Amino acid sequence: MSCHDAREWLSDLLDDALEADARAHVEAHLAGCAECRRELDRLRATVSLLRAVERPQAPAGFVDRVLEAARPTPWHRRLLDWLAAVRLLRFPVEAAAVVLVASLAVYVFQETPALRRAASPEIPQDHAPDSSVTSRARTGAPEAGWEQTTKSTAEVQSKSLRLPPPVSPTSPPTPPLPGSELSLKEPMTKVPARAVELGATARDPALLSSDPPPREPAPSAPAASSVPPGAAPNPGAVFSQADRSGPVEGRLQLLRKGNASGGGGAAEQQASQFPPLAPEPPPSPEMADRMAREKDQERSERSGPVRIPAARPPAPSAMRIVSSAGVVGRLTVKDRQAANRDLAELLSRVGGTETGRHAQAGGDTVGLVVPRAAYPAFAQGLARIGAWLPETEPPELPDRVPITLRITQ
Amino acid sequence: MQGDDDAEAARFLDRLRAGDDRAFEELVRTYQHRVFGVALRMLGNAAEAEEIAQEAFLRAHRSLRDFRGEAKLSTWLYAIASRLCLNRLAAGERRLGRLGEETLLRLPHRGAGPDAALEQSELEAALHRAIAELPDERRIVVVLRDLEGLAYEEIAQVLGLELGTVRSRLHRARADLKGKLERFLT
Numbered sequence: 001m002s003c004h005d006a007r008e009w010l011s012d013l014l015d016d017a018l019e020a021d022a023r024a025h026v027e028a029h030l031a032g033c034a035e036c037r038r039e040l041d042r043l044r045a046t047v048s049l050l051r052a053v054e055r056p057q058a059p060a061g062f063v064d065r066v067l068e069a070a071r072p073t074p075w076h077r078r079l080l081d082w083l084a085a086v087r088l089l090r091f092p093v094e095a096a097a098v099v100l101v102a103s104l105a106v107y108v109f110q111e112t113p114a115l116r117r118a119a120s121p122e123i124p125q126d127h128a129p130d131s132s133v134t135s136r137a138r139t140g141a142p143e144a145g146w147e148q149t150t151k152s153t154a155e156v157q158s159k160s161l162r163l164p165p166p167v168s169p170t171s172p173p174t175p176p177l178p179g180s181e182l183s184l185k186e187p188m189t190k191v192p193a194r195a196v197e198l199g200a201t202a203r204d205p206a207l208l209s210s211d212p213p214p215r216e217p218a219p220s221a222p223a224a225s226s227v228p229p230g231a232a233p234n235p236g237a238v239f240s241q242a243d244r245s246g247p248v249e250g251r252l253q254l255l256r257k258g259n260a261s262g263g264g265g266a267a268e269q270q271a272s273q274f275p276p277l278a279p280e281p282p283p284s285p286e287m288a289d290r291m292a293r294e295k296d297q298e299r300s301e302r303s304g305p306v307r308i309p310a311a312r313p314p315a316p317s318a319m320r321i322v323s324s325a326g327v328v329g330r331l332t333v334k335d336r337q338a339a340n341r342d343l344a345e346l347l348s349r350v351g352g353t354e355t356g357r358h359a360q361a362g363g364d365t366v367g368l369v370v371p372r373a374a375y376p377a378f379a380q381g382l383a384r385i386g387a388w389l390p391e392t393e394p395p396e397l398p399d400r401v402p403i404t405l406r407i408t409q
Numbered sequence: 410m411q412g413d414d415d416a417e418a419a420r421f422l423d424r425l426r427a428g429d430d431r432a433f434e435e436l437v438r439t440y441q442h443r444v445f446g447v448a449l450r451m452l453g454n455a456a457e458a459e460e461i462a463q464e465a466f467l468r469a470h471r472s473l474r475d476f477r478g479e480a481k482l483s484t485w486l487y488a489i490a491s492r493l494c495l496n497r498l499a500a501g502e503r504r505l506g507r508l509g510e511e512t513l514l515r516l517p518h519r520g521a522g523p524d525a526a527l528e529q530s531e532l533e534a535a536l537h538r539a540i541a542e543l544p545d546e547r548r549i550v551v552v553l554r555d556l557e558g559l560a561y562e563e564i565a566q567v568l569g570l571e572l573g574t575v576r577s578r579l580h581r582a583r584a585d586l587k588g589k590l591e592r593f594l595t
Contacts, residue, residue: 008580010580011576011579011580011583011584012576012580015554015561017561017576042587042591042594043583043584043587045594045595046583046586046587046590046594047555047583049532049536049590049593049594050536050540050551050555050556050586051555051556051558053533053536053537053556055442055443055446055556055557056442056445056446056449056450057442057445058441058442058444058445058459058462059445059455059459062437062441062445062459062462062463063434063437063438063441065459065463066437066441066463066466066467067430067433067434067437069463069467070433070466070467070470
């Protein structure tokens, strides 16, 4: 065995990692070669130096930091992380846009009774006239163009006006929206799941960057417009589809379509189910901010002839819509809570029922139904509770008078 | 005794797989210095080493369910940490400088008095520099073998290499180091 060959094995010899044969050969060579013995000594010394090196200690608090990081993160952070990982978000602006769209979606949904109704199960449209009337009365139709409805729209409206006013007291006005929340959350909870899958390929971190998951299909035109007009409100179908593209965009498309097609009764009926956004008079600063952003969004969308109904005082046309259906008025009170108590008492005295309620910081909008015979007594009772200002009082009242009451302080 | 150890390791692994938070904490506590040590030797910078060590534990946490236990837990953790380090080194996206002598010089040394400390720090500086200058694929082998004390077979498992490759890389690494540390070899 040559010196060169023997030296190849010295490292293994030190580690006692040689087969018996090889070991015997190397040792035989070393016995007769002082140079290789010195080489072995130096190698042994080197290894001893290495093995004497103390292992560095992880910094203080390392364990806690790892445990903290291992804790499950909330869905919104995982979503942002995922978006960043697939490089959808390259700029803070985009991150802000994502947050904005998400909050808009929630806001519009919450502020749009028709959407909420669509998302809630089991309220047939025929039996839920009051909340739609209420919201229309509250927000009003904003533009002259809104009044210039085509014949078919007029039919649709008059049809809705002829809806039987009484609402069964058992049917909830606007129940909470379990389905809608699910449909909002679902895509978000799915996203992190994929991120976790990615993470699971721990063996090769390069996968993370080289193999991003396929993106979700880009949001396209809202499917809501394809819902047949007469379709029963389906909790998932209507909302979750509109949700994909964002309720605002969905509504804009609907409205555009409705106006553009002129006589498209179906589309218009659909559009009429989405009353304009209804910000209450004195919104909280946060609300005001959101509304402002929303308006910006709308402005940027207004390229066509359609003017999007925004927050404006009730216009006469809206009053007309409501007027033939019942009484609309404003009740100004000193103490809203006390007024609501008094109102409940008054209602039970005259045999009326509350059919819907929309409470906000600025005031409550309450839908009521009172028997025609008891209406005068009811009006007197209202006047005792606060300053009662009937804005619309049709000359001929139906048997059961629907009343929309704005209670402000 | 071996049987007892095995049984205990199996129970610990079951707890880990079941998502037992305390077991995971125990795992991090037990292996933090080893994982951090490999990362620091490979990356030469404490901040980056901590980042990688943390990432190694997080990945372990996420994929504990997939860990079948054919290898020892320590081997598995070394494998995750080594790959993360090698990938980081290969990516060339390193924000921080290599070596980080200031970091390595601040490591504790064993010398007794001030003179011994000075001599020791000189030796250690030379040693750390010599290790840091090794090519990455040799450095990881010598770190796992001589600094972490793994067996050849374990190193082969950790790095996914043939045993012969481990041997030859280790031999080259040690020969390199011997050349650079000549003046300290008496």
